[in-house]
Amino acid sequence: MSDVKAIARAEAFARRAEAHAAGQGQAAEILADYLSAHRGRVLSGYMPMRTEIDPLPAMAAHQGPVGVPVIVAKAAPLRFREWSPGCRLVEGAFKAMIPEEGAWVEPEVLIVPLLAWDRRGYRLGYGGGFYDRTLEGLRARGPVVAVGFAFSAQEVEAVPVDAFDQRLDAVVTEKGVTVFA
Numbered sequence: 001m002s003d004v005k006a007i008a009r010a011e012a013f014a015r016r017a018e019a020h021a022a023g024q025g026q027a028a029e030i031l032a033d034y035l036s037a038h039r040g041r042v043l044s045g046y047m048p049m050r051t052e053i054d055p056l057p058a059m060a061a062h063q064g065p066v067g068v069p070v071i072v073a074k075a076a077p078l079r080f081r082e083w084s085p086g087c088r089l090v091e092g093a094f095k096a097m098i099p100e101e102g103a104w105v106e107p108e109v110l111i112v113p114l115l116a117w118d119r120r121g122y123r124l125g126y127g128g129g130f131y132d133r134t135l136e137g138l139r140a141r142g143p144v145v146a147v148g149f150a151f152s153a154q155e156v157e158a159v160p161v162d163a164f165d166q167r168l169d170a171v172v173t174e175k176g177v178t179v180f181a
Helices: 002-022 027-038 056-061 130-141
Strands: 066-070 079-082 089-091 097-099 109-112 145-149 170-173 176-179
Touching: 027 056, 027 109, 027 145, 027 170, 027 176, 066 097, 079 097, 109 130
Parallel strands: 109 145, 145 170
Antiparallel strands: 066 079, 089 097, 170 176
16 A cells, blocks of 8 residues: 555645646635634644645634644654744754744644545545544544645545545635535
């Protein structure tokens, strides 16, 4: 399965890069509108890297606490440090920017980056399993909403999945929202 996922990742990186070059349109506005139903709940976003679609405007518009993921160890669930626009950032693991300081928060709603997604609600990530481990742990404690954020060009027929892959509840793109039952 790792070879299948590696090939799928390479293809997905290329599609995402092409979509990124074209611009994200109103994707962040659509995401902010979708997230407005979750005002007051703890939200996790992410600091965009490379050609990832940018959730920062939607994160800044959220009415409630916002955190960003922090990789604390290989093969461990993510932790989330409180973030606000303009906070001081430092480079974390894998060159991801994280708040230099701030409270640890436990998200109830997560904006999840991805390389590819399908209509079953599965996503292809970078291969570290961080979000799958994190979602599994959070869902064991209570209801959590996982929202993929991507370009529409990142949709594929079927993402290769393993038994530990966690499904998304929805995906938001520049073309709208897809909710999975």
